[in-house]
Amino acid sequence: MADEKKVKKPRGIVRLIPGKCIACGARCQTSCAKDAVEMNDKGEPVIDISKCIGCRKCIKVCPVEALEIYFTPEEQKVLAELATQAGAAAAPAEAEEEEESLDLAKLGEYRGVWVFVEHTEGKPAEVSWELLGVGGDLAKTRGVELCSVVIGDKVEHLCQEAFTYGASKVYLMDDPVFHYYRTESYYKAVCHLIEKYKPEIFLVGATGLGRDLAGAVATNLATGLTADCTGLAIDERGFLLQTRPAFGGNIMATILTERTRPQMSTVRPHVMTMPDKNVARKGEIVRESAPFKEQDFTTKVLEIIRDSRVDDVDVAAADIIVSGGRGMAGKENFQILQELADELSGVVACSRAVVEAGWMPVERQVGQTGKTVRPKIYIACGISGAIQHLVGMQSSDVIIAINRDKQAPIFEVATYGIVGDVFEIVPAIIKRIRDLRAKKAAK
Numbered sequence: 001m002a003d004e005k006k007v008k009k010p011r012g013i014v015r016l017i018p019g020k021c022i023a024c025g026a027r028c029q030t031s032c033a034k035d036a037v038e039m040n041d042k043g044e045p046v047i048d049i050s051k052c053i054g055c056r057k058c059i060k061v062c063p064v065e066a067l068e069i070y071f072t073p074e075e076q077k078v079l080a081e082l083a084t085q086a087g088a089a090a091a092p093a094e095a096e097e098e099e100e101s102l103d104l105a106k107l108g109e110y111r112g113v114w115v116f117v118e119h120t121e122g123k124p125a126e127v128s129w130e131l132l133g134v135g136g137d138l139a140k141t142r143g144v145e146l147c148s149v150v151i152g153d154k155v156e157h158l159c160q161e162a163f164t165y166g167a168s169k170v171y172l173m174d175d176p177v178f179h180y181y182r183t184e185s186y187y188k189a190v191c192h193l194i195e196k197y198k199p200e201i202f203l204v205g206a207t208g209l210g211r212d213l214a215g216a217v218a219t220n221l222a223t224g225l226t227a228d229c230t231g232l233a234i235d236e237r238g239f240l241l242q243t244r245p246a247f248g249g250n251i252m253a254t255i256l257t258e259r260t261r262p263q264m265s266t267v268r269p270h271v272m273t274m275p276d277k278n279v280a281r282k283g284e285i286v287r288e289s290a291p292f293k294e295q296d297f298t299t300k301v302l303e304i305i306r307d308s309r310v311d312d313v314d315v316a317a318a319d320i321i322v323s324g325g326r327g328m329a330g331k332e333n334f335q336i337l338q339e340l341a342d343e344l345s346g347v348v349a350c351s352r353a354v355v356e357a358g359w360m361p362v363e364r365q366v367g368q369t370g371k372t373v374r375p376k377i378y379i380a381c382g383i384s385g386a387i388q389h390l391v392g393m394q395s396s397d398v399i400i401a402i403n404r405d406k407q408a409p410i411f412e413v414a415t416y417g418i419v420g421d422v423f424e425i426v427p428a429i430i431k432r433i434r435d436l437r438a439k440k441a442a443k
């Protein structure tokens with residue numbers, strides 16, 4: 001029997017429908033991964049047909065349906081032939097729909113929301129439980145199971161803890177090969193589980209380890225990953241809406257993973273609220289063996305040595321934060337903030353301007369490129385309230401802002417605002433606290 005040569009289905013190329021473009025601002029151009037769209041003087045797209053691959057991304061983002069797919073007469077002939085072979089006289093548009101529904105059917109094989117449980121030698125990272133909180137909401141909306149992935153050495157206790165925070169099932173890989181985190185062993189283990197059980201959503205903490213792992217997993221599975229999400233929700237089609245700051249924090253972008261699974265997101269610690277713990281909750285443990293052996297890895301972790309230069313203060317874990325900005329006017333002036341923090345049993349943090357000036361170490365920076373904090377009280381001293389700072393602290397329970405400029409944007413998120421000079425107000429607060437304490441002690 002002669003070999004039947006497989007005919008490749010033409011994808012067509014994009015063209016502009018004359019008179020329809022409203023020059024909305026080059027959305028079609030930015031959506032094109034192949035640089036096939038140039039804009040003319042009128043702000044209308046000009047398609048470079050030598051580059052266009054007919055992916056239809058520009059068509060999807062066009063708000064006025066001014067773009068369409070065009071098939072050359074030869075391509076139309078091929079499409080008609082293919083349709084006849086398939087036993088149906090499918091028109092190009094129908095062929096496209098068929099392709100899309102096939103894709104969607106494939107995506108439908110993926111079900112469930114998974115959360116990676118990060119730990120350091122068995123001690124869990126709290127962000128894992130925060131993710132179980134938001135993961136539970138997503139699973140409920142989708143009507144699917146909320147599961148966790150626990151990988152490590154002697155880490156079964158983490159499964160029970162995951163149940164108490166809402167997981168109903170935990171996929172456990174417990175093996176000495178996982179004693180220390182190594183990118184290769186962990187990403188291969190996670191990919192093995194994902195390929196076998198097919199979750200639709202996979203959430204990982206945006207910590208050093210989580211970022212490393214999520215990137216490796218997404219690359220290996222050739223799926224989408226949105227880093228540092230600040231909001232997660234489900235749209236009417238059941239897709240994950242992943243919201244995060246973009247363009248230097250000046251806009252919030254919502255990102256979708258439309259054609260691949262799982263939909264992967266990382267979320268920073270303290271961005272999502274901690275769910276209630278219910279110690280009575282139980283679940284199912286699915287035990288899986290590691291799909292490799294120690295001998296398969298060339299990288300060995302011999303010892304972990306703590307960097308003694310790293311600042312010991314964890315601002316992200318503090319209940320009370322006294323934070324200073326450029327308005328503090330110098331490194332030496334942070335002493336008064338430290339005094340106030342000591343009186344309140346809190347810690348001192350700062351804005352990026354302060355780190356850039358070399359007044360405080362980067363570990364104390366709050367904001368988009370620093371830590372996300374959610375303390376009971378955040379006292380912002382001489383901080384203007386740029387959006388990149390606000391995204392890191394606006395979920396604090398109580399925000400007290402001290403700024404001499406009453407128009408400063410920090411006052412828009414403040415619970416209490418004090419318009420005045422930090423060098424008068426902070427010492428006055430310290431004095432008042434000390435006086436009240438002395439009075440109480442004298443009673």
Ligand SMILES: Cc1cc2nc3c(=O)[nH]c(=O)nc-3n(C[C@H](O)[C@H](O)[C@H](O)COP(=O)(O)OP(=O)(O)OC[C@H]3O[C@@H](n4cnc5c(N)ncnc54)[C@H](O)[C@@H]3O)c2cc1C
Nearest residue numbers: 325326327351352353367368369370382384388389404422
């Ligand atoms: C991509 C990107 C990421 C960024 N990430 C971060 C981030 O993670 N964190 C962050 O903080 N910033 C970040 N920034 C920088 C951010 O845009 C601001 O430049 C920065 O937050 C400003 O710091 P500030 O409020 O201390 O200084 P300024 O904006 O200079 O504000 C100083 C404030 O102090 C007040 N002031 C001055 N003297 C006194 C006084 N004696 N008493 C009372 N008030 C006084 C002034 O009125 C002013 O409001 C980022 C920027 C970009 C582009």
